[in-house]
Amino acid sequence: MYNFIYHRAAGLRQAQHMLGEFDDAKLIAGGQSLLPMMKLRLAAPANLVDLGKIAGLSDIEPDVRSISIGAMATHFEVHNSAVVQEALPALAELAGMIGEPAVRHRGTLGGSIAHNDPTADYPAACLALGATIITTERRIPADAFFTGLFETALMPDEIITAVSFPLAEKAAYQKFRNPASRYAMVGVFVAKHASDVRVAITGAGASGVFRVPAFEEALQGRFSPEALEGLTVSADGLTGDLHASAPYRAHLIGVLARRAVAAANERNDRSDEL
């Protein structure tokens, strides 16, 4: 790791000021992605601004048609939140599928989406649920937030404070893990809203998370795995590496999308019985 100057921000305003003031400054939340990158010298910020001691950034608050989750909420907190489990069980499940227990105790929602790793799970949830990313400056729709590999719409001194997730009628996330790293080789989040269906894919896109309009259209007609029969995704623009070729990832997208739709329907059938 290259050396850096460490700054502990006491509040959001101070953190923003530090980002503007210091040369080549980067925010650190849980550090579960940034620290490994700094160790490998893939990242070498001159100044590190720690958000860890700022109070009130990890609240989880239900609203009428959405849940607001603070940027510093850990994956553990989201997974175990009674509010999230009740209102958006698919999101609680997704949080419990990130990394493993010790990583979930440190990693945060805001850190994950600001980093926008192409294999991260949260970006798929944000996109499929039509989330709004709330920052110190503005509200950014998820569709405009994820702009490419490790790239987002965030300005240099802009800080994510919370994410607002609209509730879905039905939703589920399915992930096919790399057997060694356990990262998503493909992850598919489907969400059925009152007016539309959204399908978001992580792990597979060479430019990061993306939606599949053909799947969404078919599912809007009929929200069932059968509606996706015969539909395929082109391998163009997908990642191919030693773990999985682009055509294999394309195949997995179809399989996991059908499984996700089935899981979303099954969950609703179960809760109807209760």
Next chain:
Amino acid sequence: MPTVSLTVNGNPVHADIDPRTLLVQLLRENLRLTGTRVGCDTSQCGSCVVHMDGKAVKSCTVLTLQAEGTAITTIEGLALGETLHPMQQAFRDNHGLQCGFCTSGMIMTAVDMVRRKGHALDDHTIRRELEGNLCRCTGYHNIVKSIAAGARAMESADPLRRAAE
């Protein structure tokens, strides 16, 4: 150099450190608590797991400065005097180790697991929860057995021990 103040196994620690100092380095190199291991240094193997404010974390992927004001428990902080923690005793009784390198991380993860999942742990749960801890000797069978036994033993542990936790 920046200073850091935290508690390690109940003892206050104040140190001037290089900002790059990882929590595991502070524990091993400054405090000579070498029960916590560095296996992979990439947050995959889990041999560096310690508890930070009661939650398992990988101390190779936490800056010491991030741990300001927290309470850290390491494997050295589990036993009460000469009496092993029930989870340590269970690993001993069930031969839950071979070379022992991963063991402190396994035990710290196991104690955290019991706190979150309770005392009746089935094999499936234990194996899932061990996703972040690698053992390259045992094939995990006796580790899983140890954790199930340790979890049960923690339930009937003496009140002094339970109060300490």
